[in-house]
Amino acid sequence: MKLEDTRKEQIYTEVEGQILAVLDGEENRIAQMATISCLLSQAFPETYFWTGFYIVDPLKEDELIVGPYQGTLGCLRIAFGRxxxxxxxxxxxxxxxxxxxxxxxxxxxxSRSQSEIVVPVLDQKGKLLAVFDVDSTDLGSFNNVDQVALERLMKQIFT
Structure with a gap:
């Protein structure tokens, strides 16, 4: 089910405030990622089918490994570019x-995923930490409203 852009913006504003309040003072990245995945998934139950992070593997810096997420089984590893x-x-x-x-x-x-948005998660120096991935069971679920809100949230938490 597609949400109107004004409703999406409203939900993002509300959940962003919740996430920032819950994470106030929390510096552990795994806890941050788990909280973000959980609260965003709950805020958009009709749209967000799979919500979570793929983290840059510290042992293979050109590969992502599944991190905290909400949803069905995710891919375990994804090579950069794939x-x-x-x-x-x-x-x-x-x-x-x-x-x-x-x-x-x-x-x-x-195979139930129909559309997707993936936002890079960078640290304060511009180094890639992870990507934030959201899948939907509907076609065309994501647009600039989602991009702006999710990029803003990732910058506030991780930079």
Whole structure:
């Protein structure tokens, strides 16, 4: 079910305040990521099918490993450049895909996913820490409203 942009903006504003309040003073990245995944997933139950992080593997810096998430089983590892998450990691740019099945580089972790947004998570020096990935069971669920809100949230927490 697609939400109107004004309603999406309202929900993002509300959940951003909740996330910032809960994470006030918390410096552990895993706790931060788990909280973000949980609260965003709960804020958008009709839209967010899979919500979570893929973290840069400290032992293989050109590979992502699944981190905290909400949803069905996720891919365990994703190489930079592979799939939408790997592309976002490689380019350090948000990726929005309206129809994942039409995307030549998509990795099908769950065939019910129809659309996706992936936001790179950078530290204060611009180093990639992770990507934040959201899948929806509806086509075209994500747009600039989601991108602006999620990029803003990741910057507030991780930089």
């Amino acid at each position: 799939g939408v998450c790997g592309l976002a990691a490689q380019e350090k740019e948000t990726q929005i895909v309206d129809d994942v099945h039409a995307h030549p580089n998509h990795i099908a972790c769950d």
